[in-house]
Amino acid sequence: MRNHEYDLCNLPGDLFREILLRLPVKLLLQLRTVCRSWNSFISSHEFVMHHHQRSTQPRLVYCSLESDGLDIMQCSVSSLLYNQLQPTRIEPLQIKYKTIQGSCNGLLCLCEGFPYRTLTLFNPCTRSVSLNVPFEYPGGDYLQPVFCGLGYDALRDKYKFVTGSKSSTVAAGLFRYRAKVCTFDPNPSWKTVDHPMFPYFTSCYSGTFVSGTLNWMAHVPDNDNEWFILTFDLETESFGRLCLPRNNHTHTGSCDYAPSLQVLKNFLSMSFQPACDINTACTIWIMKDYGVEKSWTILFTIPFGNAIIRSDIWLEPLYISEDEILLAYGKFNWSNLLVYNFRKGEVVHPMVEIEGSRDRSTIYPLSKSVYEKYFHVYHESLVSCLP
Structure with missing residues (x-):
């Protein structure tokens, strides 16, 4: 030896x-x-970050009532994509009564209670946990935040949680938008940041982290066609906005499904159901050069073709493999996961099995209960939750 x-x-x-x-x-x-x-x-910090960038072990996590009490569940994305003959093992993480409000570099940001009482960083692979941070609402009135997200400030080597809400304290019937940032360090702290003072709604609650920024899909309340991306730069702690692809008129069609944001192939990605295209169920775009609106490029289109992908189904991509197999979140009669093979044009609903369940029964993902699920895909990481 x-x-x-x-x-x-x-x-x-x-x-x-x-x-x-x-x-x-x-x-x-x-x-x-x-x-x-x-x-x-x-x-070492250098090795940990390089290992995360090279990670080929994506994991899917979500909050669920499928075990005893609200728990966070996880499974292998690769098993869902490639192991169709055997049910994928769903593993309860035994993190009770906390919800996922963001993910970044293999870390999950967990909130406890509602209204939220605490904020915690958690690495599902190493099981490391940060200290609990008392949650601070931007408006101070415990209204549910309009948006939130976890990101990484590479300049300062700090993880930051951003949350924004609206307050009705200005005048009757009027709202003021506010935002706060929590910086995770040995003495976590909150600060109020400047926020664009215009009315809008965000359709995605948890922000998408890419290229040092958090991103949310948003629109003007009185105009569902006027979609844009609300951005937050973690280094400068400033808000901005990006336009969507010019030749996709951002009209969601009769189903009124909002465009969605995600990270696919390490690029900021937008998925969208074209309004006037009766042959296309979903178009997936990527921004090849972050912040450059002319770099929007169509990555894939998913056609209508069978009873599984219909005009009344909203699809949100979660992960695309190098060999063009898509894991997506489909929402119709009930929420479900589906796997779509672009090369073969095939759709599969993977089977799963809850680890440690009493009946050990095989079920379709998410069809066991009617509770809404919010998925996060992360890559296995050695990143520490401790500053």
Whole structure:
């Protein structure tokens, strides 16, 4: 064993690093116990961030009442995409009575209670947990936030939680919009930030993190056709807006489904049901150069073609593999997951099994209850929740 360790440690540095970058988090956690030098290298900020960028282990998480009490559930995305002959194992994380309000770099932002009482960062892979931070509402009146999200300020190496709400304290019948930012460090703190003072609604509650920014789909209340992307730069702590693709007139059609935001293939992505195209169920765009509106490019289109993808179904993409297989959230009679193979044009509803359930029964995802689900896809990470 000693000779084996000696040989490994004397591999060329670049080769040794490349080997470790390809290993899953679970194995890396074990290797950290080999010796102090390995622990120091694997725990270094540079290695942790590079490993996350190279991660090929996506995981799906959501809050559920499918186990005893409200719990956070997770499963392997790869199993959902490729293991169609066996039910995917759904694992309860035993994080009771907390909801997911954002995700970033493999971390989940959890809120407890409603109105929210505390804010916590949690890494599902390492099980590390930050200290609880008392939640502060932007308006101070405990109205439900209009939007929120978790992001990473690379300049300061800090994770930040952003939340905005509307307050009716200005005048009767009028609302004022406010926003606050919580910075996670040894002494977490909240601060009020400037907020664009115009009325709008956000259709996506939890922000999408990409390129150092949080992003929400929004529109003017009296005009459902006027959609745009509300942005927040984590470094400058300032709001802005981006236009949607010019040749997609952002009209949601008779179904009135809002465009949705996600990160696909590491790009900011927008999915949309064209209003006047009777052949297309969903169009997926990506912004190849973040902030450059001319870089919007159609990635894929999903055609109508069978009873599963119909005109009354709203689809929200969650993940696209390198070989063009899509995991999406479909909403119709009840919420469900579906897998769509672009090359074959096939739709599959993967089966799942709840780990530790009493009956061990196989079920369709999300069809067991009528409660709404909000999904997050994250990549396994060694990122620590502790500053």
